[in-house]
Structure formats: C-alpha cells, structure tokens
Amino acid sequence: xxxxxxxxxxxxxxxxxxxxxxxxxxxxxxxxxxxxxxxxxxxxxxxxxxxxxxxxxxxxxxxxxxxxxxxxxxxxxxxxxxxxxxxxxxxxxxxxxxxxxxxxxxxxxxxxxxxxxxxxxxxxxxxxxxxxxxxxxxxxxxxxxxxxxxxxxxxxxxxxxxxxxxxxxxxxxxxxxxxxxxxxxxxxxxxxxxxxxxxxxxxxxxxxxxxxxxxxxxxxxxxxxxxxxxxxxxxxxxxxxxxx
Amino acid sequence: xxxxxxxxxxxxxxxxxxxxxxxxxxxxxxxxxxxxxxxxxxxxxxxxxxxxxxxxxxxxxxxxxxxxxxxxxxxxxxxxxxxxxxxxxxxxxxxxxxxxxxxxxxxxxxxxxxxxxxxxxxxxxxxxxxxxxxxxxxxxxxxxxxxxxxxxxxxxxxxxxxxxxxxxxxxxxxxxxxxxxxxxxxxxxxxxxxxxxxxxxxxxxxxxxxxxxxxxxxxxxxxxxxxxxxxxxxxxxxxxxxxxxxxxxxxxxxxxxxxxxxxxxxxxxxxxxxxxxxxxxxxxxxxxxxxxxxxxxxxxxxxxxxxxxxxxxxxxxxxxxxxxxxxxxxxxxxxxxxxxxxxxxxxxxxxxxxxx
Numbered sequence: 001x002x003x004x005x006x007x008x009x010x011x012x013x014x015x016x017x018x019x020x021x022x023x024x025x026x027x028x029x030x031x032x033x034x035x036x037x038x039x040x041x042x043x044x045x046x047x048x049x050x051x052x053x054x055x056x057x058x059x060x061x062x063x064x065x066x067x068x069x070x071x072x073x074x075x076x077x078x079x080x081x082x083x084x085x086x087x088x089x090x091x092x093x094x095x096x097x098x099x100x101x102x103x104x105x106x107x108x109x110x111x112x113x114x115x116x117x118x119x120x121x122x123x124x125x126x127x128x129x130x131x132x133x134x135x136x137x138x139x140x141x142x143x144x145x146x147x148x149x150x151x152x153x154x155x156x157x158x159x160x161x162x163x164x165x166x167x168x169x170x171x172x173x174x175x176x177x178x179x180x181x182x183x184x185x186x187x188x189x190x191x192x193x194x195x196x197x198x199x200x201x202x203x204x205x206x207x208x209x210x211x212x213x214x215x216x217x218x219x220x221x222x223x224x225x226x227x228x229x230x231x232x233x234x235x236x237x238x239x240x241x242x243x244x
Numbered sequence: 245x246x247x248x249x250x251x252x253x254x255x256x257x258x259x260x261x262x263x264x265x266x267x268x269x270x271x272x273x274x275x276x277x278x279x280x281x282x283x284x285x286x287x288x289x290x291x292x293x294x295x296x297x298x299x300x301x302x303x304x305x306x307x308x309x310x311x312x313x314x315x316x317x318x319x320x321x322x323x324x325x326x327x328x329x330x331x332x333x334x335x336x337x338x339x340x341x342x343x344x345x346x347x348x349x350x351x352x353x354x355x356x357x358x359x360x361x362x363x364x365x366x367x368x369x370x371x372x373x374x375x376x377x378x379x380x381x382x383x384x385x386x387x388x389x390x391x392x393x394x395x396x397x398x399x400x401x402x403x404x405x406x407x408x409x410x411x412x413x414x415x416x417x418x419x420x421x422x423x424x425x426x427x428x429x430x431x432x433x434x435x436x437x438x439x440x441x442x443x444x445x446x447x448x449x450x451x452x453x454x455x456x457x458x459x460x461x462x463x464x465x466x467x468x469x470x471x472x473x474x475x476x477x478x479x480x481x482x483x484x485x486x487x488x489x490x491x492x493x494x495x496x497x498x499x500x501x502x503x504x505x506x507x508x509x510x511x512x513x514x515x516x517x518x519x520x521x522x523x524x525x526x527x528x529x530x531x532x533x534x535x536x537x538x539x540x541x542x543x544x545x546x547x548x549x550x551x552x553x554x555x556x557x558x559x560x561x562x563x564x565x566x567x568x569x570x571x572x573x574x575x576x577x578x579x580x581x582x583x584x585x586x587x588x589x590x591x592x593x594x595x596x597x598x599x600x
Contacts, residue, residue: 013394020389030508030509031508033508034508036319036511061418065504070332081549125376144508145505148462148506148508148510151510152506152510157503159526160524160525160526161488161526162486162487162488162524164487164488164489164492165488165492165519165521165524168311168488168489168493168521169320169321169492169518170320171286171292171310171311171315172287172310173287173288173289173290173310174290174573174575176287176575178287178288179464182575184487184575185487185489185575185576186485186487209525210525211486211538211539211540212485213482213485213486213540215482215483216482216483216485216576217485219576219579220483220576223576225576
C-alpha cells in the first residue's frame with residue numbers, strides 16, 4: 001500500500017495551526033514514515049494535483065476563498081478542517097457583528113474598493129467537511145488522533161462534551177470559584193483543560209458544545225458576577241457564528 | 245440506618261484522647277503500614293485526597309474534597325490494556341494490592357464506597373475496582389455540615405461509623421478516637437499512645453444539617469414513581485448548561501467510556517477508560533447518530549432517577565449519599581435538594597387533586 005498523500009492549505013488565518021504542526025518536532029519523522037506530504041506552503045514549495053487527505057486552516061472571507069476551497073474539495077478524498085477559524089469562523093467572524101462597510105473602511109481606509117471581502121464563514125458553510133480538529137491553535141494530540149484514525153480507516157473519536165469534564169478529571173480547583181471568568185462549562189473539550197490547569201480561564205476557543213443552552217450560560221455567568229453584555233461578548237470571541 | 249443521636253451512637257465504643265501532636269504521630273505511625281491517603285488543601289479554598297508525605301499537611305476539618313474517594317478505586321483515567329495490532333497481542337498493567345489506609349474520611353464518603361461496592365460486584369464483577377479495594381482500612385472523622393451537605397436527608401448520620409475501623413471526633417485541642425472494630429483496636433494497641441478521656445474532653449454535640457429534603461428518605465423512591473413527567477425537569481433544563489460536573493464529582497456515579505489510542509508506529513497502542521456521565525452529549529448516542537436523551541431535561545431526570553429510583557429498586561439503598569458535591573460545584577448553582585423538594589411539591593399538588 002502506498003502512503004496516503006496529504007496536503008495542508010491555509011485560508012484566512014494567522015497560520016498558527018500550521019506552525020503548531022511544525023512544532024511536533026519529536027513526532028515529525030515518524031509522521032513522514034506514514035504519509036507523503038505533497039503540499040504545505042508553510043514548510044515547502046512542491047504542489048500536487050490530488051490528495052487523499054486535505055487539511056484546511058482558516059476561514060472563508062473573500063470570493064477567491066470560495067473558488068479555492070471548491071477546487072481543493074474536488075481534488076481530495078477526505079477534507080479535515082483545522083482550528084477555530086476553519087471549524088467555526090473563529091476570531092475572524094467577529095467582523096460579521098459589524099457593518100461590512102465600516103469594517104472595510106477601518107481596515108483598508110480609502111483603498112477599501114481594492115479588497116473584496118465577504119462575511120466570514122466556516123469551511124463547512126461552503127464545502128463538505130469530513131472531520132474537525134478544534135482549538136486556537138488546533139490541538140496537536142487531536143490532529144494526530146484524526147490522522148492516525150484515517151490512516152487505519154477508522155472513524156476518529158471527537159468529544160462533544162464540556163471542558164469542565166477534563167478539568168474535573170484533573171481535579172483542578174474551579175476558576176469560577178476563584179472569581180475568574182470561564183467558558184469551560186459550555187466549551188468543547190479535547191484540549192485537556194490546558195488553560196484552567198495552568199491558572200488561566202477557558203476563553204472558549206474550541207467552540208461551544210453541540211446542544212448549547214445559550215440563555216442558561218449567560219444566567220450562569222451572571223450568577224458569578226458578570227454582566228449580560230460581558231458574558232455575550234466573551235462568548236462571541238471565538239463563537240460568533242455558533243451562537244447565532 | 246436509622247437516625248440516632250450522637251451519644252447513643254458513639255458512647256458504646258471504647259475511646260482515647262489524642263492531642264494534635266499525638267494525632268500527627270499517629271499518622272506517621274500509619275505511614276509505616278502502607279500508603280496513607282488523606283485530605284490536603286489545594287488551591288484557595290478546596291481540598292483533595294492525596295497520599296500523605298508529611299503528616300503536618302493533613303487537613304481534618306475540611307468541608308469536602310473536589311473528587312470523591314472513588315478516584316482511589318476507579319481512577320479518572322486508567323489504561324486497561326496495552327496492545328499490538330500487528331501480532332494481535334495485549335498485556336494488562338499490574339494493579340497494586342499494597343495496603344492502603346484512608347484517613348480522615350467523612351461518613352457519607354464511606355457509604356458511597358459501599359454503594360460502589362454494590363455496583364461493581366453485582367452482575368459481572370469489575371476486577372480492577374475490586375483489586376484496588378483489597379487491603380484497605382478506613383478511619384473516619386466527624387464533619388460540620390455546610391450549606392450543601394444533606395446526608396441526613398438520605399439516611400446517613402454525620403457520625404455513622406459503619407465501614408470505619410476508627411473514628412475521630414473533634415475535642416478540645418485534639419480528637420477523641422473511638423475504637424469501632426477489632427482492626428482499629430489492634431492499631432491503637434500497637435501505637436500505644438493516647439490518654440484517657442476525661443469529662444472535660446468528652447463533649448459530643450449534635451450538628452444539624454442546613455440543607456434538607458422535605459420528606460423522609462424512605463419516601464423518596466415512591467415520589468419518583470409519580471414525577472417522571474413533572475414540569476420540574478423543564479425548569480432544571482432552563483438553568484443547566486450540561487457541563488457534566490454533577491456526574492464527574494458524584495461519589496456514586498460509576499459510568500465510564502473506553503478509548504483506543506494508537507501510537508505513530510500504527511502498531512502499538514493502549515486502551516484507556518475514563519469517567520463519563522449521563523449529562524454529556526454523546527452518552528446516550530448510538531450508531532447512526534440517534535440520541536436517546538437529546539435534551540438537558542431528560543438527562544437531569546435520568547441522573548436523579550439513577551440516584552433515587554432505578555438502583556434503589558434493586559439494592560434497597562438510595563444511591564445518593566448527600567455529600568453535596570453536585571450542588572456545591574455546579575457552575576449554574578443548581579441544587580439537588582431543591583430539585584427533589586420541587587418534585588415533592590409537585591407530587592403533593594397531584595395528590596391534593598385526587599378525591600376519594
């Protein structure tokens with residue numbers, strides 16, 4: 001059996017997810033035993049016509065993005081969205097909360113007509129996404145789990161429960177109890193509760209769980225001393241589109 | 245377990261007085277006999293059970309630990325097998341049966357272990373849990389109920405000594421130590437310290453629970469036969485965000501999920517299990533994506549029925565021990581006692597409509 005051909009593509013994003021893969025230094029050589037990386041702009045110049053698995057980073061935010069993602073979808077057997085921008089629109093989608101004209105004006109000033117821009121959408125709004133790896137940046141253990149599962153022809157197991165679960169398994173003291181903000185109760189797990197474990201709070205980068213009780217979440221945060229406005233603003237940081 | 249006052253419960257046992265120094269010496273003495281697991285302070289205002297490395301760090305006047313004692317017998321994550329898919333072989337990790345002494349345990353926590361014993365022995369015995377349960381001694385300590393403890397409402401007195409070999413009761417500058425079993429007596433005989441208890445020290449007070457279920461615990465399972473379609477479940481679902489904290493921290497919940505992870509050589513791997521909970525999205529999901537409990541109302545209902553009805557019907561015991569963790573740590577401030585009391589109100593209203 002020949003090695004599967006995999007490719008990485010970036011759309012509107014900081015490319016941090018791609019960088020995160022290059023940070024897998026201890027595993028990179030083993031990884032190359034398993035797959036042929038045929039396209040990876042952050043790391044190499046080569047191009048290919050077809051892929052077994054295409055990993056997509058970043059969100060859709062320009063008309064060109066739409067053309068490109070259709071093209072990639074036609075050439076790949078499996079498509080995996082990587083990171084908050086690709087999966088749920090992420091930080092980029094904050095711009096959707098403002099008028100398109102104001103956003104263009106603010107960013108490009110009088111050159112705004114040179115840059116066609118559309119409301120931000122996740123990859124799944126345009127083409128079929130087979131699997132998702134969430135997080136900002138994407139979680140590398142989860143990325144490896146998806147990759148290994150696909151190589152073995154198995155369905156990856158992706159969690160749809162809250163960060164609270166992983167935080168409790170680690171017996172962390174609740175950060176809400178310490179007067180801090182936290183979105184752990186409604187954010188998807190898979191990060192091993194890394195932020196609360198190291199004294200930070202959960203910013204919700206992995207998006208909300210699938211059956212989100214939005215009103216309940218706001219009421220919950222109000223009981224801990226946060227205003228409705230602050231609760232909603234913080235919830236929308238990574239999840240504007242998921243909370244619509 | 246009927247409600248008895250503290251005097252009649254404890255006065256039949258032989259007892260000694262330990263001041264604070266002797267108590268610490270006793271912990272050090274226990275440490276020579278095996279791992280001593282006791283409550284320690286963690287973070288700003290929380291406690292957790294840890295193996296004692298320094299007797300002075302043990303905290304005996306604590307409210308409750310974050311994780312229940314089940315973590316010692318069913319770890320949050322454990323590897324069930326290591327496997328190799330190329331040659332189709334597997335090995336099981338060894339589980340230690342070295343002696344363990346659990347020190348400073350509250351009565352509801354001891355009773356939760358008895359409930360777990362029932363759950364893991366009934367049907368197919370669960371060998372990892374039962375192996376870890378071998379060679380264990382439990383030494384209890386009295387506690388002052390806070391606003392979340394409600395063990396009294398589920399029939400477990402503060403000073404219930406069932407399961408303990410020794411029981412520590414706070415006294416002036418130390419503890420009165422009651423010999424509950426011969427095992428406990430042997431430990432005290434070997435330790436050889438501790439003084440006679442004089443009237444100055446033997447002051448047993450009855451502490452009261454602040455949180456209470458309205459009906460006697462014997463009535464609770466019957467209430468649950470009438471409230472399956474109660475509106476209370478919808479009200480709970482409005483507040484609940486489904487984070488699963490109540491499941492994860494419950495001292496009698498035992499559900500787990502199993503997950504295989506393969507290494508990058510795509511050959512070796514391990515099968516891990518970790519705690520799961522019926523409040524979580526995928527718990528009741530089956531092949532094809534159908535979910536039998538796809539909303540928070542039905543999940544909360546299921547959770548409480550597991551505590552007060554389903555296992556109770558089989559075991560004759562409530563499988564809630566009143567530790568209060570689900571309510572104390574719920575980020576949305578949902579109180580289990582309030583849910584049960586609302587159900588009781590709902591039931592009472594139903595009954596008032598019934599005319600002979």
